[in-house]
Amino acid sequence: MSRGKKLDLFVGADIDDSWVEVQSPRKTTVSNEILKPEKHLLVFKKEKRRGKTVTLVGEFLLLKTDATATLKSLKKKLGCGGSFKDGWMEFQGELKDKIRALLIEDGFRFKHGH
Numbered sequence: 001m002s003r004g005k006k007l008d009l010f011v012g013a014d015i016d017d018s019w020v021e022v023q024s025p026r027k028t029t030v031s032n033e034i035l036k037p038e039k040h041l042l043v044f045k046k047e048k049r050r051g052k053t054v055t056l057v058g059e060f061l062l063l064k065t066d067a068t069a070t071l072k073s074l075k076k077k078l079g080c081g082g083s084f085k086d087g088w089m090e091f092q093g094e095l096k097d098k099i100r101a102l103l104i105e106d107g108f109r110f111k112h113g114h
Contacts, residue, residue: 033061034061034062034063035061035062036107037106037107037108038107038108038109040060040061040108040109041109041110041111042057042058042059042060042103042108042109042110042111042114043057043058043059043110043111043114044056044057044096044099044100044110044114045057045058045088046094046096052092052093053093053094054090054091054092054093055090055091055093055094055095055096055099056088056089056090056091057088057089057091057099057103058087058088058089059087059088060084060087060088060089061087064084067084067089068084070089070106071083071084071089074089074091074099074102074103075091077102078091078095078098078099078102080092080093080095
């Protein structure tokens, strides 16, 4: 059996001859506000994706160029992969303590208990 795209059907939806594109809402809203690193209050989240741990840090309110530059330097120092999506930086692996130390050096702050 081929592993193609999943078909989204809604219970109670009218099924007719026309195709409809499914629009899923964003999980977070992207803010237009830009803050200095000292004004950020970051939090950590940990998720499992396909059996692997992913560490999320955010929410960053930076210009996209600044955020990608910060992400690139962090990935190089940590020796791991990652990405920047919807204001959150995602890192492959459980790296909470290492990421916290590197971001504090760059001037970022964290919420109490994170």
